[in-house]
Amino acid sequence: MPWYEESFGEDYLLVYRHRNRAAADREVQWAAERLHLNQEDQVLDLCCGTGRHSIALDELGFNVTGIDLSPVLLKHAKASSQGRNIRYIRGDMRRLPFEEDCFDAVFNLFTSFGYFIEDAENQQVLREIRRVLRPDGRFIIDYLNRTAVEKNLVPKSEREESGTRILEKRWIDGDYVRKEITLTDADGRRHYQERVKMYTREQMVTMMEQAGLMVEDVYGDFEGHPYNAENSPRMIFVGSVSA
Incomplete structure (x- = not known):
């Protein structure tokens, strides 16, 4: 998917x-x-x-x-x-x-x-x-703006929202900016990806x-x-x- x-x-x-x-x-x-x-x-x-x-x-x-x-x-x-x-x-x-x-x-x-x-x-x-x-x-x-993304990218951040722990990892992959999101709570652990091409x-x-x-x-x-x-x-x- x-x-x-x-x-x-x-x-x-x-x-x-x-x-x-x-x-x-x-x-x-x-x-x-x-x-x-x-x-x-x-x-x-x-x-x-x-x-x-x-x-x-x-x-x-x-x-x-x-x-x-x-x-x-x-x-x-x-x-x-x-x-x-x-x-x-x-x-x-x-x-x-x-x-x-x-x-x-x-x-x-x-x-x-x-x-x-x-x-x-x-x-x-x-x-x-x-x-x-x-x-x-x-x-x-x-x-x-690609240059701003590359300059200001935060590789990793963590926070909590409504009892859910949110871990976000970000990186540059060629012409793409990518993000991996991991949520952990009483329902278990869930992973998501985001990928946007930087023109x-x-x-x-x-x-x-x-x-x-x-x-x-x-x-x-x-x-x-x-x-x-x-x-x-x-x-x-x-x-x-x-x-």
Whole structure:
């Protein structure tokens, strides 16, 4: 089973409990301003997870669709979104279950890109983003900065959450950043893997151009600082459909 089909379950919610709604609200507010969106635009939250960003988008007045492969995360997203007009769908980002030209914007946040070993499969994700965007559509992809990952990587960390011991080991494996997560509690010991391919800015721009997407700006964080390869914590691409 691929790591991304195994890792995004109930234990994922425990490991990433520190990711909160307040941060999602700030990130979405900033991103929506950069994309110059209008209220009631059709917005896709690609790899929506538990719906943190989908809810923030809904609060800004957009028509939101969240899609994710994990039934566990989608269940939590739906529970968190009761009373809201958010549509959640289970699907693979390489084969989006939507017609062409149906969204005004696509948000892909929290390093939800580079999951696949083959470059062609990661490229296919970008092609799908282009396919579902309208001719005047916009996109934002929030991705890691390889240099920052290599500089700041913490090889090992341990902590406890709700009686569960969480051990995380991280390492660089060629073009990939990898993580092994071990959880230990009264139910026993469980192991998970994460693996994300680290593309450079130039590689990402080339891949997007080949997919029919035009990069207009690259930011280094959600405060709007320009991307700098040496010290930016993130690599946030903002753009539109190519003419």
